[in-house]
Amino acid sequence: MRIFIEAVGIAGPGLNGWREARAVLSGAASHVHADTTIAPILLLPPAERRRAGAVVRLAVGVGLDALAEAGRPAAEMATVFASSGSDGETIHQMLSVLTTDPRAMSPTRFHNSVHNAPSGYWAVATGSREPSTSLCAFDDSFLAGLVDATAQSITEARPVTLIAYDMPYPPPLHQSRPIVGAFAVALVLVANDHARTIGCLDIGAPGNDRSDHPTPTPMSVPALEHLRAGNPAARCLPLLARMARGEAGHVLLNGAAGSTLDIHFSPRGTS
Amino acid sequence: MFPLTLGHACIVSAIGEGQAATVSALRAGTSGLAPCRLQSVDLPIWVGEIPALDDLRLDPQFAGFDCRNNRLAELALRQDGFLAAASAAVARHGADRIGLFLGTSTSGIQQAEHAYRARDRLTGELPGWFDYARTQSTYSLARYLRARLGVVGPSMVVSCACASTAKAFANAARMIAAGRCDAAIVGGADSLCLTTLYGFQSLQLNAEGPCRPFDIARSGISIGEAAGFVLLENPSTDWTSAELDVRILGIGESNDAHHMSSPHPEGAGALLAMQRALAAAGLRADEIDYVNLHGTATRAGDDAEDRAVFALFGDRTHVGSTKGHTGHTLGAAGIVEAIIAMLSIRHGLRPGSPCTQRLDPSLRSRYAIAPTATPIARVMSNSFGFGGNNCSLILGGR
Numbered sequence: 169m170r171i172f173i174e175a176v177g178i179a180g181p182g183l184n185g186w187r188e189a190r191a192v193l194s195g196a197a198s199h200v201h202a203d204t205t206i207a208p209i210l211l212l213p214p215a216e217r218r219r220a221g222a223v224v225r226l227a228v229g230v231g232l233d234a235l236a237e238a239g240r241p242a243a244e245m246a247t248v249f250a251s252s253g254s255d256g257e258t259i260h261q262m263l264s265v266l267t268t269d270p271r272a273m274s275p276t277r278f279h280n281s282v283h284n285a286p287s288g289y290w291a292v293a294t295g296s297r298e299p300s301t302s303l304c305a306f307d308d309s310f311l312a313g314l315v316d317a318t319a320q321s322i323t324e325a326r327p328v329t330l331i332a333y334d335m336p337y338p339p340p341l342h343q344s345r346p347i348v349g350a351f352a353v354a355l356v357l358v359a360n361d362h363a364r365t366i367g368c369l370d371i372g373a374p375g376n377d378r379s380d381h382p383t384p385t386p387m388s389v390p391a392l393e394h395l396r397a398g399n400p401a402a403r404c405l406p407l408l409a410r411m412a413r414g415e416a417g418h419v420l421l422n423g424a425a426g427s428t429l430d431i432h433f434s435p436r437g438t439s
Numbered sequence: 440m441f442p443l444t445l446g447h448a449c450i451v452s453a454i455g456e457g458q459a460a461t462v463s464a465l466r467a468g469t470s471g472l473a474p475c476r477l478q479s480v481d482l483p484i485w486v487g488e489i490p491a492l493d494d495l496r497l498d499p500q501f502a503g504f505d506c507r508n509n510r511l512a513e514l515a516l517r518q519d520g521f522l523a524a525a526s527a528a529v530a531r532h533g534a535d536r537i538g539l540f541l542g543t544s545t546s547g548i549q550q551a552e553h554a555y556r557a558r559d560r561l562t563g564e565l566p567g568w569f570d571y572a573r574t575q576s577t578y579s580l581a582r583y584l585r586a587r588l589g590v591v592g593p594s595m596v597v598s599c600a601c602a603s604t605a606k607a608f609a610n611a612a613r614m615i616a617a618g619r620c621d622a623a624i625v626g627g628a629d630s631l632c633l634t635t636l637y638g639f640q641s642l643q644l645n646a647e648g649p650c651r652p653f654d655i656a657r658s659g660i661s662i663g664e665a666a667g668f669v670l671l672e673n674p675s676t677d678w679t680s681a682e683l684d685v686r687i688l689g690i691g692e693s694n695d696a697h698h699m700s701s702p703h704p705e706g707a708g709a710l711l712a713m714q715r716a717l718a719a720a721g722l723r724a725d726e727i728d729y730v731n732l733h734g735t736a737t738r739a740g741d742d743a744e745d746r747a748v749f750a751l752f753g754d755r756t757h758v759g760s761t762k763g764h765t766g767h768t769l770g771a772a773g774i775v776e777a778i779i780a781m782l783s784i785r786h787g788l789r790p791g792s793p794c795t796q797r798l799d800p801s802l803r804s805r806y807a808i809a810p811t812a813t814p815i816a817r818v819m820s821n822s823f824g825f826g827g828n829n830c831s832l833i834l835g836g837r
Contacts, residue, residue, distance in 0.1 A: 272641075279642070282544065287826050288825065296696055302826075303598065309578075316614070341565070345572070424594055
């Protein structure tokens with residue numbers, strides 16, 4: 169499958185915004201740790217703005233950044249949200265309340281606990297009635313989201329924005345499911361090339377579990393490799409690094425059950 | 440992208456294990472709802488419980504997956520010859536050419552509820568037996584089916600609250616159309632847990648007594664647990680078997696863009712999803728014989744859906760909700776009702792609404808309380824969820 173990329177949104181430790189991240193990932197600037205920027209969603213009405221948790225703000229924020237960069241109205245955009253764990257803080261609070269007597273659950277916390285909460289807030293913020301799906305493939309959630317969004321864009325001939333995001337769980341869930349850093353990425357995907365695309369991805373045939381498994385492409389900077397290996401959404405980093413360098417070539421991303429999937433990036437004008 | 444053959448299917452819900460038991464209950468108008476007996480639940484609610492899950496054991500090699508949700512998935516897989524059908528599909532297509540597109544809302548979170556009650560008093564740590572990846576994780580269901588069925592194609596779990604397993608059909612259809620797989624296993628499971636029982640209670644959406652869709656005295660939902668799976672293939676694959684007589688003709692998705700947990704009051708997003716499904720199928724509204732509603736029996740939800748359905752179908756088309764049979768099975772509602780739609784077509788049966796007594800006169804769609812034997816060629820099945828997700832499926836006979 170071939171898909172063209174119009175714009176990137178990104179938020180991560182020392183990777184806040186595509187301009188900063190592009191400099192770091194291309195090697196033009198060194199990576200300096202800084203907390204992930206998680207801003208309020210100004211498009212939301214005040215009540216919803218207060219209810220939107222950090223995961224929602226992280227995911228919606230990178231999506232809006234990418235669409236602003238692409239110059240596309242969010243209201244007309246189909247979306248795919250991909251995450252392993254969604255809102256761990258809310259889930260922890262809810263599980264804690266359920267051990268008490270009475271089990272005084274908060275209605276806001278309950279509706280924020282659904283896996284598709286960022287997608288729901290996104291629709292309220294942008295007014296988009298276009299299809300939006302929310303999926304999970306554990307550590308491989310970014311890749312599953314990329315393949316799903318690409319298939320949707322190609323088969324339905326429409327632009328689709330992929331938003332992948334994951335944040336650490338608080339203790340004690342963190343010990344059972346350690347996730348590194350707060351990281352989110354958004355890619356605006358279109359099926360046909362035009363003057364404003366960054367380049368295209370050729371997504372290889374599905375990997376299978378029978379052959380030898382080449383290891384996924386690592387990051388050369390240790391802090392970024394730590395992030396890539398530890399946050400499901402950050403599995404995209406080797407791909408973003410190619411895009412930042414504007415350099416054609418292959419990357420191998422983790423697929424399900426130890427397999428890898430080959431993705432080839434071609435900068436605009438070279439494919 | 441359409442049609443797609445919806446062939447082998449398995450189902451389990453509070454009205455029975457397997458297709459035959461499900462059809463019998465639909466014909467007889469039997470409700471699977473009963474007062475909640477789940478341990479330690481002190482709510483005056485009715486639920487659609489499957490007691491067999493308490494004693495069900497997974498094969499020892501899959502013991503790490505043990506939780507109520509994966510037991511529920513396992514119970515469904517054991518029905519209707521599905522395991523053999525899945526093996527045959529693996530032999531026919533190759534394990535890497537079959538995708539898994541599953542849905543759930545809460546997955547195995549009940550296991551985390553247990554683990555939180557067993558936290559170490561001093562350190563707060565969770566007990567050593569707790570296995571996040573294989574139970575609580577939203578992806579646990581797909582991980583279990585991969586291991587259980589030996590399917591290694593593309594896999595994902597869609598978690599769009601109560602629209603999850605309806606929307607999973609759309610993911611599967613796109614991936615088959617894009618050539619990423621040749622066949623797909625679509626479906627999912629959602630099991631009873633404190634999270635949803637107390638969560639819906641906090642939103643004041645649980646009914647007193649059994650849920651009564653479209654009733655003037657309806658007061659909310661009754662949560663049920665259920666699982667179902669279907670094998671979805673291109674019609675070119677094998678279109679001769681009498682069992683493979685139902686197809687997915689179209690799917691429509693939309694979002695309300697209104698509120699996290701309340702439907703758009705006019706049903707604007709629901710209407711859009713139904714219109715998109717008709718457009719994808721190339722059908723007019725009057726070519727649909729029966730609409731299986733989302734119809735959860737909340738005041739606002741039934742009202743909004745009625746407005747949208749009436750705007751599209753007027754009072755000509757028969758509509759109904761089967762939530763009074765199964766309860767609202769949350770993330771599994773899409774697959775349960777897709778299979779009920781398939782059974783309606785195959786058996787010439789329009790289901791009724793067992794707990795509904797007196798229809799709300801302010802709702803204008805043609806709602807049927809009694810089950811009726813009648814030929815049915817095409818069914819629309821609606822599933823809507825938190826976060827404003829709407830999905831309509833259209834199924835049709837040969």
